[in-house]
Amino acid sequence: MATEPTPINNDTVLNVAQLLKEQVGGKRVYALTLDALPLDDPMMARDVTAQLKLTRIADGILVTGSLAGRTRLECVRCLEEFDTDFGGDVEAEFRPTIDIASGMLVEVDDDGESFEIDDNHCLDLAEMLRQVSILTLPIRPVCGDDCPGFTSEFRGGEEPPTEEAGDERLAVLEKLLDDSRGNS
Ligand SMILES: [Zn+2]
The missing domain is CATH 1.20.5 (Single alpha-helices involved in coiled-coils or other helix-helix interfaces)
Incomplete structure (x- = not known):
């Protein structure tokens, strides 16, 4: 089996029909690059890269790996905007809504912690990557050591x-x- 990651550029939707037909433990690796990824309006991540491994598990597909990117934040002290790099680990489960073998609807146990594989056996990484990115960002961003501080007046x-x-x-x-x- 090829271990070279499959490159994906500016797309977040993967068809996982073949992987779903494999035994538990079946794997795919992807190297994803996105010019832009909307985070929280109007926040936008740029130059996002992600190394992702998709593993067939009993419940669906486990996505693990890492992601990195760059975004613009507002400093909580001086209120100036500044660019910052972010990065973190990815671990998310995607569960099918249609059983790949029978074509029957799957009872989705919506625990709020997994993402959906749609009825075309496609999963969209965008929302997962958005959530992971936001979690890696500082809650109270400060522009840097030379921040002029709160209002200068x-x-x-x-x-x-x-x-x-x-x-x-x-x-x-x-x-x-x-x-x-x-x-x-
Ligand atoms: Zn500042």
């Missing part, structure tokens, strides 16, 4: 006015308390 020795505002609110509260005590 309070720099230069000036203290942010938050404490003062807090004192004012506290003063109002204290006055209200004094008033209510005075009335009782």
Whole structure:
């Protein structure tokens, strides 16, 4: 059996009919490249590559491997956009909706953790790759060590006015308390 990965460019749909007919343990390897992969609107990954192994398992097909790409994120501190590389491991199960041997509908046990192989025996890697990519991205992205930080308007020795505002609110509260005590 050939072990050279099959290259796939700018496509995420694979027909797995032949692999589904094989015994458990049957394998295919793919080298996937995508110019663009939509993540969360308007976030877009670019230059995505994935090395993927598809293995026939009892329930369907297990996809394992790794992926890497590049995307643009907004820094949580300075709010500037910056480019960042991402990458991570892939492990996902795809389950058939039609039994390959009988052509009968398969009762899909929807556990929310597996993806579907459609009734043409095709699986679409896009949603799985999107989810894996998002999981590898930082929850609170920071543009870098030289990030100018939160808003720059309070720099230069000036203290942010938050404490003062807090004192004012506290003063109002204290006055209200004094008033209510005075009335009782
Ligand atoms: Zn920043």
